[in-house]
Amino acid sequence: MVSRVIPVEPFDLVIFGGTGDLARRKIIPGLYRRFWAGQIPEGSAIIGAARSDMTEDEFRTNARSAIAEFVAKDKQDPAIIDAFVACIGYETIDAKGTAGWAALKKRVRKDVVQAFYFSVAPSLFGDIAERLHKHGIATKDSRIVVEKPFGRDLASAKALNAGLAQHFNEAQIYRIDHYLGKETVQNLMAVRFANILFEPLWKSEYIDHVQITVAETVSVEGRGAYYDKSGAMRDMVQNHMMQLLCLIAMEPPYHFDPDAVRDEKLKVIRALDPVRPEDIVRGQYMAGNGQAGYLEHCEDASSKTESYIALKANISNWRWKGTPFYLRTGKRLRARTSEIAITFREPPHSIFDDAEGWRENVLVIRLQPNEGMNLMMMIKEPGPGGMRLTQVPLDMSFAEALGADGADIPDAYERLIMDVIRGNQTLFMRGDEVEAAWAWTDPIINGWEARGDKPRNYDAGSSGPEDALMLMHRDGRRWREIRE
Numbered sequence: 001m002v003s004r005v006i007p008v009e010p011f012d013l014v015i016f017g018g019t020g021d022l023a024r025r026k027i028i029p030g031l032y033r034r035f036w037a038g039q040i041p042e043g044s045a046i047i048g049a050a051r052s053d054m055t056e057d058e059f060r061t062n063a064r065s066a067i068a069e070f071v072a073k074d075k076q077d078p079a080i081i082d083a084f085v086a087c088i089g090y091e092t093i094d095a096k097g098t099a100g101w102a103a104l105k106k107r108v109r110k111d112v113v114q115a116f117y118f119s120v121a122p123s124l125f126g127d128i129a130e131r132l133h134k135h136g137i138a139t140k141d142s143r144i145v146v147e148k149p150f151g152r153d154l155a156s157a158k159a160l161n162a163g164l165a166q167h168f169n170e171a172q173i174y175r176i177d178h179y180l181g182k183e184t185v186q187n188l189m190a191v192r193f194a195n196i197l198f199e200p201l202w203k204s205e206y207i208d209h210v211q212i213t214v215a216e217t218v219s220v221e222g223r224g225a226y227y228d229k230s231g232a233m234r235d236m237v238q239n240h241m242m243q244l245l246c247l248i249a250m251e252p253p254y255h256f257d258p259d260a261v262r263d264e265k266l267k268v269i270r271a272l273d274p275v276r277p278e279d280i281v282r283g284q285y286m287a288g289n290g291q292a293g294y295l296e297h298c299e300d301a302s303s304k305t306e307s308y309i310a311l312k313a314n315i316s317n318w319r320w321k322g323t324p325f326y327l328r329t330g331k332r333l334r335a336r337t338s339e340i341a342i343t344f345r346e347p348p349h350s351i352f353d354d355a356e357g358w359r360e361n362v363l364v365i366r367l368q369p370n371e372g373m374n375l376m377m378m379i380k381e382p383g384p385g386g387m388r389l390t391q392v393p394l395d396m397s398f399a400e401a402l403g404a405d406g407a408d409i410p411d412a413y414e415r416l417i418m419d420v421i422r423g424n425q426t427l428f429m430r431g432d433e434v435e436a437a438w439a440w441t442d443p444i445i446n447g448w449e450a451r452g453d454k455p456r457n458y459d460a461g462s463s464g465p466e467d468a469l470m471l472m473h474r475d476g477r478r479w480r481e482i483r484e
């Protein structure tokens, strides 16, 4: 299958925080890959901006080293790298100061697509937005891209939204959740809304429950002080997992249009019930399997921040009443895997005697590793000896199914940055969506803080705290095994 690369319009993209970790690991390598693929037209410019006093050549040298480190070797073509870095510039700018803004104004053209990527701490979002406006750099068509975390509670998210809204309207603001740029996440919409097969069954009448798992093997080492202020609920559930839940639970939008899709996601968030304390299990990894514990990584020996959370969410609407969504995510777990598993109900009546062999149909959508889908089906066990049942997977790896090009799936960041240039907001969170997600999250966090709940311990390299198992057992269900 030949993938189509449609070049975007020429653009000027300014990366505030161009010298930072995200720019080095994701943004610059992602832009290079799109350039390599022929999607970025000549005449486009990428301008790094940060306080560091460096020359354009030094910034280009940094870009070359980021490409060398983070781009696959088979895409590192010296001639293409030379052409790419020739598009790159740099301005020394302090987001809170006055220097550099006039020079930036001279550089940024008004007759091409203008995008400003705020790859800096959220505390600088307001300063940058204000100066882009004050110095006459941004226009009414400019786009701004803002990174997570978008607030740490409803009040701070509202303040960030209000700060940006002073200078940019909602159609100009692209709030990145890189989960939405993953191929499989977008495929959730294709699977649901481009096939008649699943939609009639996509409701509580036929679906027993949904499990969403994002398990990581990494610890918080190296970013412990930052992580300790956030925890798994703020870092993963409020944003990434909420988005996955929305894509599974939302009604069909009338069109694949940014606001139509986001309206439907918003309705799901608003229909979420408050979560009962007994439906939440928080965990913190302890030293185990030769690995250090959370408290050694976070620099606060009495920290109660969770590195793991499991919870049961209920959606009160006609489609989902009676079908719980179990969410779990954690650091330092036994395997790195992200998946959504949709477990169907039993057939109303079995005509077979071999009830023991029967298992529920489960549709598993794997986000990583090996993006793909797998539908667990019942079939007859081969051979003589009567009608015995067994379960087999109908397995599809997207990379295999799509051949060589399928294996070359773009990284979430590169796809999302191209969407910004195209002006397509479908895969970005709208302000009201973010606020609604915080409105659901705040009482959960406030509840455990008020109760002084401590997280349960779990061994590094395990599947999480024992109590999380009970969360499911209590309901007569089981978590799927965490494995790659």
Ligand code: NAP
Pocket: 016, 017, 018, 019, 020, 021, 022, 023, 049, 050, 051, 052, 053, 093, 094, 095, 096, 118, 119, 120, 121, 122, 124, 147, 148, 149
């Ligand atoms: P970082 O490595 O600390 O980089 C911060 C950048 O901001 C640097 O380029 C820094 O350069 C610049 N900066 C700091 N103060 C400035 C000021 N007053 N004026 C202008 N520039 C200033 O952070 P990061 O990891 O790249 O993260 C950037 C943003 O992305 C954060 O909001 C983060 O939460 C988010 N994010 C990061 C990741 C990731 O994987 N790194 C993932 C998801 C989200 P100078 O010191 O030279 O000014």
